[in-house]
Amino acid sequence: MHQSFSVALALSFAALALASGGANDWSYSGRDGPQRWGLKPEYSACDKGKAQSPVNLLSSRVKKEGFPELVMPSLKKANVSTSKHTIQWTPADGAEGGNDRFMVVGGAKYSLAQFHIHTPSEHHVDDKYYDSELHFVHKTADGKLAVLGVFLEESVAENPLWSAALSKVPDVGKSTVLDTLLDTSEIKAAVGNGYYNYQGSLTTPPCSEGVQWFVASTPIRMSLAQIKSVAKIIGFSARPVQYNEALAAQSDDGHSGHDGHGAQDDKGKESAASSQDKHSGAATGIATSVASFAGLAALLALMF
Numbered sequence: 032m033h034q035s036f037s038v039a040l041a042l043s044f045a046a047l048a049l050a051s052g053g054a055n056d057w058s059y060s061g062r063d064g065p066q067r068w069g070l071k072p073e074y075s076a077c078d079k080g081k082a083q084s085p086v087n088l089l090s091s092r093v094k095k096e097g098f099p100e101l102v103m104p105s106l107k108k109a110n111v112s113t114s115k116h117t118i119q120w121t122p123a124d125g126a127e128g129g130n131d132r133f134m135v136v137g138g139a140k141y142s143l144a145q146f147h148i149h150t151p152s153e154h155h156v157d158d159k160y161y162d163s164e165l166h167f168v169h170k171t172a173d174g175k176l177a178v179l180g181v182f183l184e185e186s187v188a189e190n191p192l193w194s195a196a197l198s199k200v201p202d203v204g205k206s207t208v209l210d211t212l213l214d215t216s217e218i219k220a221a222v223g224n225g226y227y228n229y230q231g232s233l234t235t236p237p238c239s240e241g242v243q244w245f246v247a248s249t250p251i252r253m254s255l256a257q258i259k260s261v262a263k264i265i266g267f268s269a270r271p272v273q274y275n276e277a278l279a280a281q282s283d284d285g286h287s288g289h290d291g292h293g294a295q296d297d298k299g300k301e302s303a304a305s306s307q308d309k310h311s312g313a314a315t316g317i318a319t320s321v322a323s324f325a326g327l328a329a330l331l332a333l334m335f
């Protein structure tokens with residue numbers, strides 16, 4: 032079932048890429064897919080890099096203490112733009128340059144430049160993926176990057192904090208300005224519960240390295256309808272998990288209980304979709320697992 036799912040998915044997105052055309056010279060499948068990004072000289076880091084993202088994270092390596100100072104007042108206004116690969120929210124309130132939303136990493140101030148969404152998640156945890164992942168991209172004045180990743184997991188109830196942000200998403204290739212956008216309290220709460228930190232890269236071409244990644248270990252919840260409303264627009268938008276030399280060295284360092292699949296496989300080998308499992312909402316029991324599975328099927332049905 033998983034195999035035919037992958038093939039159908041690839042075909043679906045090849046069609047989607049053709050339909051949307053667009054300026055981007057990369058895609059998530061087919062001729063311009065992730066396996067071929069690095070063939071273009073300007074994207075060579077995608078192939079040759081040794082600290083690439085996303086990766087498979089190990090739950091045994093969650094950090095509880097020491098999350099960087101994070102200042103993220105709720106968003107009152109943002110420019111929302113949709114490309115064929117993502118929906119992106121760029122703050123349009125507060126101080127110029129977004130200086131009122133920032134993280135302090137290693138003594139340097141990284142201001143929030145934008146945040147965007149992937150479906151399903153790009154990072155995996157213990158070889159499982161989530162329904163979706165938000166990336167809050169923070170930058171220093173001289174261009175260094177720190178990205179905060181937050182997983183989204185399907186729940187029965189709608190998440191009211193995201194209703195406004197997801198209510199008026201423009202069509203692909205368009206942008207719009209939205210008011211009263213997002214209460215960020217649950218994002219700040221999520222990072223307080225634990226996080227992963229590693230040195231990686233952009234997950235899209237040019238795959239530049241030197242990116243400080245912080246990924247909250249606790250997902251935030253959204254209804255299937257909310258997640259579908261995003262997936263319907265951007266489709267499959269996750270780079271496969273990558274080899275990352277420093278993380279691989281950490282994993283070899285006396286860690287056991289990991290089955291060896293996923294991020295730390297041979298470089299360039301895409302983790303087969305068939306070997307990946309979704310986080311199943313185990314905390315809320317079987318009903319949620321069944322609902323999630325039905326939800327995934329519904330999501331796929333929507334996309335074909």
Ligand SMILES: [Zn+2]
Pocket residue numbers: 147148149166234
């Ligand atoms: Zn991203």
